[in-house]
Amino acid sequence: MIDTLRLTAEEAMGLLERREVSAAELHTAYLDAIEARGAELHAYLRVVDECDGTSVPIALKDVISTKGVETTAGSRILGGYVPVFDSTVAARCKAAGLPLIGKTNTDEFAMGSSTENSAFGPSRNPWDPSRVPGGSGGGTAAAVSGGLAPWGLGSDTGGSIKQPSALCGNVGLRPTYGTVSRYGIVAFASSLDQVGPVAKTVRDVALLYSIVAGRDPADSTTVELPEPVEVPAAEDLRGVRIGIPSQVAGLGAIEPGVRSAFERALELAQELGAEVGECDLPLSFDYGMACYYLIAPAEASSNLARYDGVRYGPRAEGATYVETVECTRDEGFGDEPKRRIMLGTYALSAGYYDAYYGQAQKVRTLLVREHRDALAAYDMLATPTSPTVAFPVGDKAADPLAMYACDLLTIPSCLAGLPGLNVPCGLSEGLPVGLQLIGAQFGENALFRAGHALERALGFDPVPERLRT
Amino acid sequence: MTWEPVIGLEIHVQLKTRTKMFCRCPVGFGAGENTQTCPVCLGFPGALPVPNRTAIEWTLKLGLALGCEIAPRAVFARKNYFYPDLPKGYQISQYDLPSCIDGKVIVPLKDRDHAVGIVRAHLEEDAAKTVHVGGRTGRIGGADYSLVDYNRGGTPLVEIVTAPDIHSADEAKTFLQLLRQTIVELGISDAEMEKGTLRVDANVSVRPAGSDELRTRCEIKNMNSFTFIARGIEAEVARQIEVWESGGEVEQHTYDYDAATGALTPRRAKEEADDYRYFPEPDLVPLEPPAELVERLRAGLPELPAARIAALAAELDHERAVVLVTGGLDGLWREAVAAGAEPLAAANVVANAVVGAGVDPGAVPAAELAKLVAARERIPRSAFDEAISKLAEPGFSAEPYLAQEAVSDAAALEPVVAAVLAANAAQVEAYRNGKEGLLGFFVGQVMKETKGQADPRVVNELVRTKLAG
Amino acid sequence: MAISREQVLHVAKLARLDLREEEVARLTDELGAILDAVSRVAELDLSDVPPTSHPLDLVNAWAEDEPHTPLAVDDALANAPAREDDLFRVPPTV
Numbered sequence A: 001m002i003d004t005l006r007l008t009a010e011e012a013m014g015l016l017e018r019r020e021v022s023a024a025e026l027h028t029a030y031l032d033a034i035e036a037r038g039a040e041l042h043a044y045l046r047v048v049d050e051c052d053g054t055s056v057p058i059a060l061k062d063v064i065s066t067k068g069v070e071t072t073a074g075s076r077i078l079g080g081y082v083p084v085f086d087s088t089v090a091a092r093c094k095a096a097g098l099p100l101i102g103k104t105n106t107d108e109f110a111m112g113s114s115t116e117n118s119a120f121g122p123s124r125n126p127w128d129p130s131r132v133p134g135g136s137g138g139g140t141a142a143a144v145s146g147g148l149a150p151w152g153l154g155s156d157t158g159g160s161i162k163q164p165s166a167l168c169g170n171v172g173l174r175p176t177y178g179t180v181s182r183y184g185i186v187a188f189a190s191s192l193d194q195v196g197p198v199a200k201t202v203r204d205v206a207l208l209y210s211i212v213a214g215r216d217p218a219d220s221t222t223v224e225l226p227e228p229v230e231v232p233a234a235e236d237l238r239g240v241r242i243g244i245p246s247q248v249a250g251l252g253a254i255e256p257g258v259r260s261a262f263e264r265a266l267e268l269a270q271e272l273g274a275e276v277g278e279c280d281l282p283l284s285f286d287y288g289m290a291c292y293y294l295i296a297p298a299e300a301s302s303n304l305a306r307y308d309g310v311r312y313g314p315r316a317e318g319a320t321y322v323e324t325v326e327c328t329r330d331e332g333f334g335d336e337p338k339r340r341i342m343l344g345t346y347a348l349s350a351g352y353y354d355a356y357y358g359q360a361q362k363v364r365t366l367l368v369r370e371h372r373d374a375l376a377a378y379d380m381l382a383t384p385t386s387p388t389v390a391f392p393v394g395d396k397a398a399d400p401l402a403m404y405a406c407d408l409l410t411i412p413s414c415l416a417g418l419p420g421l422n423v424p425c426g427l428s429e430g431l432p433v434g435l436q437l438i439g440a441q442f443g444e445n446a447l448f449r450a451g452h453a454l455e456r457a458l459g460f461d462p463v464p465e466r467l468r469t
Numbered sequence B: 001m002t003w004e005p006v007i008g009l010e011i012h013v014q015l016k017t018r019t020k021m022f023c024r025c026p027v028g029f030g031a032g033e034n035t036q037t038c039p040v041c042l043g044f045p046g047a048l049p050v051p052n053r054t055a056i057e058w059t060l061k062l063g064l065a066l067g068c069e070i071a072p073r074a075v076f077a078r079k080n081y082f083y084p085d086l087p088k089g090y091q092i093s094q095y096d097l098p099s100c101i102d103g104k105v106i107v108p109l110k111d112r113d114h115a116v117g118i119v120r121a122h123l124e125e126d127a128a129k130t131v132h133v134g135g136r137t138g139r140i141g142g143a144d145y146s147l148v149d150y151n152r153g154g155t156p157l158v159e160i161v162t163a164p165d166i167h168s169a170d171e172a173k174t175f176l177q178l179l180r181q182t183i184v185e186l187g188i189s190d191a192e193m194e195k196g197t198l199r200v201d202a203n204v205s206v207r208p209a210g211s212d213e214l215r216t217r218c219e220i221k222n223m224n225s226f227t228f229i230a231r232g233i234e235a236e237v238a239r240q241i242e243v244w245e246s247g248g249e250v251e252q253h254t255y256d257y258d259a260a261t262g263a264l265t266p267r268r269a270k271e272e273a274d275d276y277r278y279f280p281e282p283d284l285v286p287l288e289p290p291a292e293l294v295e296r297l298r299a300g301l302p303e304l305p306a307a308r309i310a311a312l313a314a315e316l317d318h319e320r321a322v323v324l325v326t327g328g329l330d331g332l333w334r335e336a337v338a339a340g341a342e343p344l345a346a347a348n349v350v351a352n353a354v355v356g357a358g359v360d361p362g363a364v365p366a367a368e369l370a371k372l373v374a375a376r377e378r379i380p381r382s383a384f385d386e387a388i389s390k391l392a393e394p395g396f397s398a399e400p401y402l403a404q405e406a407v408s409d410a411a412a413l414e415p416v417v418a419a420v421l422a423a424n425a426a427q428v429e430a431y432r433n434g435k436e437g438l439l440g441f442f443v444g445q446v447m448k449e450t451k452g453q454a455d456p457r458v459v460n461e462l463v464r465t466k467l468a469g
Numbered sequence C: 001m002a003i004s005r006e007q008v009l010h011v012a013k014l015a016r017l018d019l020r021e022e023e024v025a026r027l028t029d030e031l032g033a034i035l036d037a038v039s040r041v042a043e044l045d046l047s048d049v050p051p052t053s054h055p056l057d058l059v060n061a062w063a064e065d066e067p068h069t070p071l072a073v074d075d076a077l078a079n080a081p082a083r084e085d086d087l088f089r090v091p092p093t094v
């Protein structure tokens, strides 16, 4: 009997190597788990019943194009859309023998922090189904922590991998911009979107990252990794310098329980030999959100222009082309994409470009510099990943700005194109708290080493308490 | 008062690369509808552009030929607007940082050299083809529906924008003939207006001769031959002068030129016109052409038509120089002259007979041509014409034709001349009343009667004396 | 209010969104609030700061001019809402 709640991808590979289970049996075990808890968590939009692979099954966020398997990005406007091509990451997973177990739920076009913006209904947090799993990658996060998948891929624009991983008690990596191909990823904001792994352990995350990372000739913005991915084994943090942004201390938005779990993790890091000191990211904290909510919507407004009902997707037939496009888009897009399309169109429109989009691009330059300086003195930076633990479904749904604030701590390093790793660092009110480690450009291996050592020392149990047996 | 036309041209050149600008779909006419498409040029979700290296190099080559500066840094931007032939909802085009800027083309005119400034030459992607069905079929107005073929979508286009340095329809025509020949000789495009691989829009305004003011300009589109461009410009110039002189105001507008009627029909103003929300294409990175590449391209440039016209005009005359060079005939002419042909005669034979016979100038043996030029009045016209038409055939020799002699025996020709004059009493009457232009007519008739065997010089003499007598 | 109803309608036209009346009203408020929040980027004097459109300083990414096999025509049209023979069918453009 396979306990999918505890089994890591690495352990599963062991079982396969030792012929203790077949890939098909493994796949079936997860199908059974989905059968048991799937309805409650609504982690999947689509489940793949036949095992097409020789290795450990994988869940893919529904923004990742999969040939022959419907891909909707959580939007009505892509309802029934079946890609005729594989995204590069899906192809690399196939080449590695990983069978697809299903497509996971997401906020529409990955726009959101709770999956409540999914046109197909929210996912639920395995630790407390009355609460959100975070977003936009809440489906993948819920699947992994609910034992419905050993690991999965998400996409992160401003925190969509890191924040749900924090809220569900998973390890999640948002890689350095340009290390993982975006080809075939339904685009949200091209200069920010990154695909990355979610799993129960840092080693699993490193393993999956090694499978998908590396230059892709089909994505002009990718590069070759400067060094091969190392699956970490380190037990200590000797010689590792960790910088804590001084701004974190004064941040009222951070819940006390989150703050204390974060501080305990830092003490532990020091016990493991890390030098923990203070750094400064004033502009990131003051202007990061504003910068992000100009750049991301601007790019989104253009990336979402292709949904016109001409080549794919449902069409609201009008008398003329213009009528058809306007109705198709009004009926097909939900509130959040519409908000961002409007915001971005406005920010790019004649007379406003310089004040909004142009200015935001300059702020971005300063954020890049600010992070570069901080990382000159430290090997990595640390903050809580999310200011809060998982919140009840419906809590923020009515207030866009409150929802946007969920990514307060994850956004600045995304704008700087830097890698970020979420490592579970304890519980608050019985709900997971996440530690965000921000690395230098291409600094993934350093994050893996530190994350692994901390993970061992913290001994966090990734299985939701209510599901433990 | 006299008016001076002020004309600027916008030229789109379709490059004849093997593949499209941002995907590797083959480019080519006559392929089945939508058989040359892929996720990129269909704008499928997640597809990403990858620039065509050859298209970039050819753009630089053309820029250098137009005397442009090559920008050390060029950036692709997104031009956002909705149309079914634009699958992504934006066209990728260079905007504020084009590849080629500040060029100048010297157009040799009859009396002087005329400089036409090149504001920019930039690279972009072509739109797909939309066919409007029903209603007035083919016309947009009142069509029942439209059909889209994406084969052409994404073909590389270079857009060339001239300064308003052109002051007559003839200047415009000569400039375009020169530009076209330059493009053809660079081997980067067929530049055929009929096929749409060369498209020209003209911006036209007029001003009181002598002043340097710039009045409101109108754009003329849809002119698919150099002749129609000249006519379209003339018509628009006349219209504007008419408006100003009748105390009116020219209003900025776009007109379609109807070749059949010669009429200019105003276009309905595009909705929300000209807020294209340009911004840097985040799926692409900047172009910074290495100096050695630019130098290699510069060194590889052939001697350009403008220079060759200037040189040739000195040896012959301006008109013939223009005809020979823009027709790509000056090479053959030089060889023929080198082989001993009399320059003026050779120019006439090449520009008239050779072109008239539709013979490929590149395949003509110059030495044989020279012999025919020398003998053209001695041998029968029929033999000469036949020889010219066979010039390009493999192993062609002029000898058999040179052996033939035209009938120059006056005694033999007199009866024919008499018969012709008798049969055309009316024309004879007219000639005697001063319509001397009819001489050619009579000679032609005689040549016809003699099946081209008669010596035109002798016939001429006979006819003249007979008519005088 | 940072954005007027007229501006919202104009932007909706640019974005090809046929907003329903209640959406126009709601978006005017929501966009106003968001714009108030993001307008703070204007506080900074950045006249001498270059813009960043990419976190990666990469140039000259291009591919050789070698054809790949295109999609089969039925794959190209597989998701088309309306097809006529091998063409995408759309309502008239005027």
Ligand SMILES: [Mg+2]
Pocket (backbone or CB within 6 Å): B124, B159
């Ligand atoms: Mg253009």
Ligand SMILES: [Zn+2]
Pocket (backbone or CB within 6 Å): B020, B023, B024, B025, B036, B037, B038, B039, B040, B041, B042, B154
């Ligand atoms: Zn293509």
